[in-house]
Amino acid sequence: MADVLRQRITAGAFPGGMLPDERLLTAQLGASRNAVREALALLRAEGLITRRRGVGTMVTMPKYGHGLDRLAGLAETLTGHGTVTNEVRAAEIVTDPPPVITERLELPAGTAVLRIERLRRLGGLPLSLDTSYLPADIGRAVAAGDLTGRDVFALIEESTGCLLGRADVTVHAVTADADTAALLEIACGAAVFAIERLTRLSDGRPVDVESLRIRADRMTLHATLRR
Known part of the structure; x- marks a missing residue:
């Protein structure tokens, strides 16, 4: 029931x-x-x-659906549900990124990448904390764009002149640590969706390693599956 x-x-x-x-x-x-x-x-x-x-x-609070069967940015997905705003907490070149990041981006170990961290709000309330790592050549162009008002996906396509092709997505549930909880304005230890996503351009080049922490009380994840 x-x-x-x-x-x-x-x-x-x-x-x-x-x-x-x-x-x-x-x-x-x-x-x-x-x-x-x-x-x-x-x-x-x-x-x-x-x-x-x-x-x-x-x-108590409306939940918004985010489809997992289409590659789309958060603002694009939530069109019509309110204004998505982004607080850019970091947009910096990392000269010694974690090995797992360069491996997933198919870059030599120790290659510099751009790290972007944004706190995303819907209707003024925190919705997600997003961290992206991009190859430096693409990342610099993306960082020069409007990170406060646009999806990273749109900026990647605009700066490269190439459409995004596909993404590998993993979803699991975690409890919010103290820092994440404070930013998302939830209780420490509250459940959040953790989404790990590797996005590629249409030519197959990996371009964005992303980690999202989404308030589970504000969003549902759904997909249409066909046999």
Whole structure:
């Protein structure tokens, strides 16, 4: 029951964020009053809804969908859901990057790369902390662009004159450390989505090693899979 309600909430099925009362939910879901009450209690414990006597049950904060079956930047994905802004925390050449970074970018060990770190907000509230490593020749051109207002993907395509081709993506859940939690304005130890992504140009060249930490209470990840 909680899964059904959670899916409806994340799909935006309740206009204005107000859920029907327990009696109506019981009729709509074909469930017992106790089952509905237990499901609502679980969703409340998760922080997805709030319940107030005389007011009703409301979604605490809307969640936004981010598809994993299309290569798109965050601002592009969230078009129509509000304004995405970027606080550039770092845009610097790293002369001695971690070996795993140069390996994934298929560069000789010790090759300089550009590191970009941005805190991304939607509607003024923190949404994700993104860190990207790019080959220095491309990174310098990207860093000269509008990192506060545009997606890195768009700047890569613009500076190289080449479209992005594909990306390898890994998603897992981690708990936020103290620094990440402070930046995302969540409790230390709260669950966040961790996305590791290697993006290539259409000619196959690896161009962006990216690590994202996304607030799990503000976003859902989805994909359309075909057999």
